[in-house]
Amino acid sequence: MSTGAAHEAAADTRTATATAAPRRRITALLGPGTPVYVLLVVLLAALALSDPSFYEPDRFLAFVKRAAPLVILAAGQYLVIVSGEFDLSVGAIVTAGVVVAAELYGSYPDAHWLVMTLVLLLAGAAVGLANGLITTGLRVPSFITTLGMMLILEGAVFYWTGGSPHGSMPEDFRALGRGSAFGWLPWAVLACLAAGVLAVALMRSDFGRTLIATGDSERTAALAGVRVHRVRVLAFVLSGVAAALAAVLVGGFSGVSAQAGRGYEFEAITAVVLGGVVLGGGRGSVVAAMAGAFSLQALFTLLNLRGVSGAMESTVQGVIVIAAVGLGAADWSRPRRRRTHSTRGKPS
């Protein structure tokens, strides 16, 4: 992988002199995620055509509100993926978060919503910490670590609740997922914005740079003085926190359910990959990853509007995901650039 990146870096400097400046600036601004912005614009335009009232403020905010959990999950998943790992446990964290919140409210009905949210976020961080420590310390591939964590979390939660979660969440807690600030701005949109700003700030900080360096080449980063283990553990912790935040939103939006987080892990990974982030780490931007999440949600909404039966939805989703990633992976610069070998790398 490192040689591939080096090749490409060399090729970049070579082409940099050849390409026109404006074009270079645009691609530099958008990064490798360019296709996802095109996809997002196309989908949003298609939404506008199918339903002219889609862009009325409250409809659009409702759309963003529905997309918020996935966007937050994608931001967290991005941190893990760009460092060269996977996090398959996020769906289980969402389910566990929702169920645990309901159970806790059953025991302490008077808990303040802020306290409850903090407890969930801390629990998410703890799960992420466990994921990170097992992956880096015991050198278990993160695919297996987080898969095991998924089994453990789901099993533990249902064991604890006896198979069917009960209890309910009070209104002030659920307001985060379905209420609005000032009467018009959904809290979920605010949370989504905050997560986005935080993620971008994080990726511009030293931590973000070391994270990408670690994902690109662990050995090089380590030799350059990056504490790769610590960086990766932190990425897992943040992913856990993001998943817990998503759990708060999902719980508020749709209530207690044993299926609350089902499939979210794959949707989050799909969103990140749609954003042009390379599985295996080292390339891609967090904004593009979140745009990938928006695209996925826009796609679901569009399919709904078009009256595509719920069943065919996943077929269309599958085709589009493969096509989008295939187009993104295609080497469009073949005539200009000497072909660098593809590293169909899979993080281990």
Next chain:
Amino acid sequence: MSGAALARPALKTTAARKSRLTDPAVGVWLATAATAVLGWLVVALDGGQLYTQANIVVILSNCVALGLVAVGQTAVILTGSLDLSVAYLIGLGTLVAAETMEGGSVLTAVLAVLALSAGVGLANGLIVTQLKVNAFIATLGTAFILRGYIEDNYTGPAGKVTASFQRLGYDRIGPLPVSVFLLVAVAVVLWLVIRHTRLGHHMYATGGDEHAARLSGVRTRRTVVIAHVLCSLCVGAAALFLASRLGSGAPWAGTEARYDLDSIAAVVLGGTVLAGGRGGVAGTLGGVLLLAILDSVFNQLSVDPFFKNVVRGVVIIAAVALYARRGSRRSA
């Protein structure tokens, strides 16, 4: 890495003996044996009997479906790829089998399922190699496509499996279910292919380092495609077995049992490295048997089914952590 490489010739004989002992495939069979004994002890202390004739049959037939899928998955993972579409392919496979059998002969049904599987495997392989979509996303995409097709056309069980074909699922030769022979046959064939043919060596080479393999003249793309087809054919066999067991086409036969993630877990439990290039069919079978025995022990102790998942997760993580420790001494 270089230090270990330099030290290796000097320690050749002891290292060879050691590496045989620390070979994950041997390790997992030892672990399986230990689990079998421990499980017997625990169940006996509880006042039960783990290895009754009936229970052995249950353990073995539980192995068959997951075993077939996991053996196929081994081929793909060895080659450095991955297949997440197996669960939905099983569902569709049982439906095709049952519906074809309703109107035609058993033979056409078997052929139809195998053709379907080969087609899906070919599609997976081509998407991975030609479109250069990461295997994780490519097979997830295929899984979504299959799921959409199933959900659009079926709401529940459909078709009917002929009585003669159901014998595959229920007949026994002595204490052994017939289906176990199917699993053994498929596993032996794949073992032969992987260990003793040029294709198999190419699979190891491609999984170990695709770039190096290609530079050495291995047609890596073709190898990956064939691995995917082999995997899907195994999944097709699993679908046929499940159809004969269930008596009709069951859309959710694969997803309810989570064959996609469970098969990957079994493969990794069997010592095959997720990144490819190391491992084999023998270890995978050990992993599958280990999971089946664990399941049976918990059933005998009537442990909460959800708690089983917790133990499963812990076992899988712990096993892979152990392999990682061993591997580090030799090659890290």
